[in-house]
Amino acid sequence: MKLTFQPYNLNLKHTFSIANFSRTSTPIVLTQIEHNGIVGYGEASLPQYLGETQESVCAFLQKVNLSEFDIQDDMDKIMQSIDAIDKNNTAAKASIDIALYDLKGKFFNRSVREMLNITAKNTPFTSYTIGIDSEQIIRQKVKEATPYTILKIKVNRENWKKIVDIIRTETQKPLFIDANQSWICKEEALENIHYLSTKNVLLIEQPLEKHNISDHRWLSQRSPLPIIADESVQRLSDLELIKDAFNGINIKLMKCTGINEAYKMILSARKYGLKVMLGCMTETSCAISAAAQLSPLVDFADLDGNLLITNDCFRGVEIAEGRILLNNKNGIGVDKI
Ligand code: MG
Numbered sequence: 001m002k003l004t005f006q007p008y009n010l011n012l013k014h015t016f017s018i019a020n021f022s023r024t025s026t027p028i029v030l031t032q033i034e035h036n037g038i039v040g041y042g043e044a045s046l047p048q049y050l051g052e053t054q055e056s057v058c059a060f061l062q063k064v065n066l067s068e069f070d071i072q073d074d075m076d077k078i079m080q081s082i083d084a085i086d087k088n089n090t091a092a093k094a095s096i097d098i099a100l101y102d103l104k105g106k107f108f109n110r111s112v113r114e115m116l117n118i119t120a121k122n123t124p125f126t127s128y129t130i131g132i133d134s135e136q137i138i139r140q141k142v143k144e145a146t147p148y149t150i151l152k153i154k155v156n157r158e159n160w161k162k163i164v165d166i167i168r169t170e171t172q173k174p175l176f177i178d179a180n181q182s183w184i185c186k187e188e189a190l191e192n193i194h195y196l197s198t199k200n201v202l203l204i205e206q207p208l209e210k211h212n213i214s215d216h217r218w219l220s221q222r223s224p225l226p227i228i229a230d231e232s233v234q235r236l237s238d239l240e241l242i243k244d245a246f247n248g249i250n251i252k253l254m255k256c257t258g259i260n261e262a263y264k265m266i267l268s269a270r271k272y273g274l275k276v277m278l279g280c281m282t283e284t285s286c287a288i289s290a291a292a293q294l295s296p297l298v299d300f301a302d303l304d305g306n307l308l309i310t311n312d313c314f315r316g317v318e319i320a321e322g323r324i325l326l327n328n329k330n331g332i333g334v335d336k337i
Contacts, residue, residue, distance in 0.1 A: 001066040001069060003096065005061045006030050008029065010284065010312075011024065011025050012024055012282065012310070027053070028045045028284070030042070030043055030286070031043065031096060038103060040100060041314065041334060041336065042102065042286065043095055043098060043283055044095035045091060045283035045287055045305070050254065063085050075100065082097075090235070091254040094254050096258070097253075097260055098259065101331065101332060102332045110330060111328070113293045113294075113296070116294075118297060123323055123324040123325065124295055125322045126148070126319060127151060127302045128144075129154065130145065130167070135166055143170070147321070148304075149323075150174050150176065152302050152304075153175050156180065157183055161192075172200060174200050175199070175202065177196060178205040190219060192207075193225055194224060196225065203277070204228065205228045205250060205277075213232065213241065217245035228248040229249045236264050239265065243274065248276060248277060249265070249269050249276060249277065251265050251279065252278075252291075254287070262278075275300070276298040280303050280305040283305040284306055284309070285317065286334055290332040292317040293333070312337075315337050316333050
């Protein structure tokens with residue numbers, strides 16, 4: 001098996017602005033693994049908080065030698081070896097995991113969900129994300145989100161009530177609220193959540209600082225809405241520490257090294273009685289379709305990264321009336337365009 005890779009820049013539909021910083025594109029790295037003329041596609045998408053860059057991903061991928069593996073080798077064996085090359089680099093590792101699953105699926109004529117014995121029934125609705133922005137842009141984005149049945153709203157400590165109140169003048173759709181660690185005090189967070197529980201909100205993502213496990217535990221035991229860990233949980237090994245401090249976890253392929261570990265995290269979360277959300281970064285239909293293969297197993301999906309860009313180079317999973325629609329293609333179910 002032979003790995004090749006290439007940096008690529010995604011153009012954003014909306015300029016992303018925070019304080020005096022703004023950007024119109026976001027970097028990723030596309031991977032391909034070839035075996036006997038069959039090509040599997042993968043992707044590393046790079047949120048700044050994970051610390052990876054196009055350069056670090058390419059440097060990591062240069063160290064990977066897939067010629068020592070056979071297409072028949074199981075994913076645990078291959079991914080354990082990739083994981084051991086260096087610590088961190090989870091998006092770079094995920095880009096190999098995704099391309100390998102795609103290649104294996106195409107080689108053995110099966111979709112990834114068939115490889116994992118997942119039925120395509122009961123795929124969840126996906127939320128459509130609305131970032132922190134001016135009132136005018138928020139109203140415009142709510143209108144753009146008409147095809148979606150759930151909205152994911154990013155908020156902070158100062159603006160959460162104002163934003164939710166604006167949205168409630170436009171729509172009564174159910175909401176996911178992502179506080180992104182901004183609610184610094186647990187009592188204040190609980191008060192906010194009580195207000196939100198009267199506003200058709202389904203869950204609260206990462207209300208407090210990611211290392212503050214004890215206050216999250218306090219909050220999860222009292223909250224009328226499920227508290228979902230995002231930044232507090234990255235990999236399977238993190239679950240043990242946070243399992244009784246949250247009501248659920250947000251799994252993202254780029255945080256956890258890909259499909260192989262994400263699937264294990266879903267099984268572990270269920271064992272601990274946790275709800276499961278499947279999230280994403282700003283990425284193409286390649287990584288989104290890979291994650292979507294696991295979506296029949298989860299309670300909540302936030303797989304809209306490909307909807308927020310204008311130069312998607314893959315066609316894959318589609319959304320029908322807000323619900324994820326898996327196709328019958330082999331591998332992760334994408335075509336390069
Ligand atoms: Mg989040």
